[in-house]
Amino acid sequence: MYPIFEIPVVGGPILMAAIATFHILPSHLATGAFWMTYFIERKAIQEDRPELLEFLKKFSLSILIFCFVTGSLTGVGIWFAATVISPRAISGLIHTYVWGWATEWVFFVIEIVAIYVYYYTFGKIAPKLHLRIGFIYAVAAWLSMVIITGILGFMMTPGKWLATGGFFDGFFNPTYWPQLCFRTAMMFAIAGTYAAVIAGAMKNGGRDTIRKISGRWGLGGLAAAGLFAFWYYHSLPTNAMENLQSIAYVEIMYKLAIVIAVVMAIYFFLLAIGQGRFVNVWVGSLMMVVLLAGVVGGESTREFVRRPYLIPGYMYSNQIIGHDFDARSISSEVERFNSKGLLASHPLVPTDLKAITEENYLKTGEILVKVECLACHTLEAGGRNSLADILDGIDAESAYYLLEDLERTYMPPFAGAGPERRAAANYLAVVAGGETGTADWVVAGE
Numbered sequence: 001m002y003p004i005f006e007i008p009v010v011g012g013p014i015l016m017a018a019i020a021t022f023h024i025l026p027s028h029l030a031t032g033a034f035w036m037t038y039f040i041e042r043k044a045i046q047e048d049r050p051e052l053l054e055f056l057k058k059f060s061l062s063i064l065i066f067c068f069v070t071g072s073l074t075g076v077g078i079w080f081a082a083t084v085i086s087p088r089a090i091s092g093l094i095h096t097y098v099w100g101w102a103t104e105w106v107f108f109v110i111e112i113v114a115i116y117v118y119y120y121t122f123g124k125i126a127p128k129l130h131l132r133i134g135f136i137y138a139v140a141a142w143l144s145m146v147i148i149t150g151i152l153g154f155m156m157t158p159g160k161w162l163a164t165g166g167f168f169d170g171f172f173n174p175t176y177w178p179q180l181c182f183r184t185a186m187m188f189a190i191a192g193t194y195a196a197v198i199a200g201a202m203k204n205g206g207r208d209t210i211r212k213i214s215g216r217w218g219l220g221g222l223a224a225a226g227l228f229a230f231w232y233y234h235s236l237p238t239n240a241m242e243n244l245q246s247i248a249y250v251e252i253m254y255k256l257a258i259v260i261a262v263v264m265a266i267y268f269f270l271l272a273i274g275q276g277r278f279v280n281v282w283v284g285s286l287m288m289v290v291l292l293a294g295v296v297g298g299e300s301t302r303e304f305v306r307r308p309y310l311i312p313g314y315m316y317s318n319q320i321i322g323h324d325f326d327a328r329s330i331s332s333e334v335e336r337f338n339s340k341g342l343l344a345s346h347p348l349v350p351t352d353l354k355a356i357t358e359e360n361y362l363k364t365g366e367i368l369v370k371v372e373c374l375a376c377h378t379l380e381a382g383g384r385n386s387l388a389d390i391l392d393g394i395d396a397e398s399a400y401y402l403l404e405d406l407e408r409t410y411m412p413p414f415a416g417a418g419p420e421r422r423a424a425a426n427y428l429a430v431v432a433g434g435e436t437g438t439a440d441w442v443v444a445g446e
């Protein structure tokens with residue numbers, strides 16, 4: 001039932017996270033690579049080293065293919081998945097940032113045109129002009145990051161936007177600068193890792209020079225990213241800090257990211273001092289995979305920062321508006337659901353399910369649980385963060401008391417009026433295989 005898109009066992013958030021995490025590689029690579037390309041091409045011209053140009057030709061073609069195919073597929077995939085999983089959050093985003101996206105797409109188009117022109121004019125136009133085309137690409141790609149970071153950061157830490165609803169108040173949010181700096185630094189580390197793979201695949205192409213450059217850019221990017229991560233961490237709101245400390249899974253992810261950063265730093269160091277002899281395509285690709293695992297760690301941590309919200313201070317992860325938003329004359333749905341009932345207030349609940357009766361109490365209980373819990377839990381045993389496992393064998397009455405006190409730093413409160421909490425509790429008992437309540441108990445509380 002809209003707006004619920006149910007993905008059994010895996011759950012919506014993991015699908016979303018899998019696509020978005022992979023997207024980080026091609027998107028940041030596409031953004032970082034051409035700064036490196038510019039540097040190498042200038043060196044090639046100044047020192048008259050045509051073999052470096054040979055590398056650049058391969059490198060830019062592989063970027064064109066890898067980044068623009070996988071990046072576009074996963075980029076569109078993010079929009080598609082987010083729209084079905086969290087349509088109301090996407091609506092919230094678009095209502096403030098549609099022109100932000102439009103601006104970003106302008107830079108994106110420049111980027112696409114520039115890379116085609118760059119690749120197909122290799123050796124056909126004056127070297128200086130060719131160099132400039134690469135520079136146009138590098139700047140346009142980075143500017144698209146400058147814009148996206150503001151829009152994405154707004155959903156993590158909306159800052160003054162909550163009071164004003166203003167475009168720039170959300171854009172230059174409390175974590176904007178540390179995040180932009182962090183991503184900028186990481187794009188060099190990712191570009192360095194990838195350049196080493198391409199160099200490893202070549203017989204000449206200034207292979208050893210490129211490996212050293214990759215190592216230096218990688219190490220520099222990673223070291224800077226470490227500093228900026230520290231800054232980012234200290235600009236997080238207290239709720240985010242509590243999340244980071246209270247959920248075991250987040251701690252594992254956080255540590256994974258740190259361990260991998262150390263492994264990558266050693267790798268870059270070896271490349272930088274010219275010890276990269278053994279870096280063939282396979283070793284290089286393996287390090288790309290290691291890097292991706294680090295990104296998984298970092299992104300999982302980042303995602304938990306905003307729990308229990310999609311847009312902190314405004315919309316909960318289950319797309320229920322948790323607080324008044326005066327600037328846009330939107331009022332809290334939690335309050336409305338607590339006084340008038342969720343089923344009755346929800347526009348898409350069929351009319352025969354608006355009130356809980358002895359006939360429909362199972363169905364209505366199911367709707368309530370799906371609307372309020374599926375954003376972060378799955379139902380079936382063995383699934384991710386599964387309610388059947390967590391509540392294993394719970395009876396309806398205990399589940400009823402549990403729902404009364406559900407709110408945590410990472411979980412929204414249960415919202416609902418009258419018999420709704422009992423209907424939800426009853427359905428939870430069904431899911432958990434525990435003793436269910438009678439129709440009388442659910443409808444009349446007896």
Ligand code: HEC
Nearest residue numbers: 247249307308317318372373375376390408410411412414
């Ligand atoms: C914003 C995401 C989110 C929503 C929505 C959510 N939960 Fe949770 N829930 C979590 C997380 C995260 C954990 C902790 C998992 C862990 O510790 O590994 C959790 C843990 C739990 C636990 C066990 C630990 C505890 O703190 O009591 C129960 C019970 C639970 N959830 C029930 C529910 C029910 C019932 C709903 C729907 C009414 C719900 N949750 C909605 C994120 C959420």
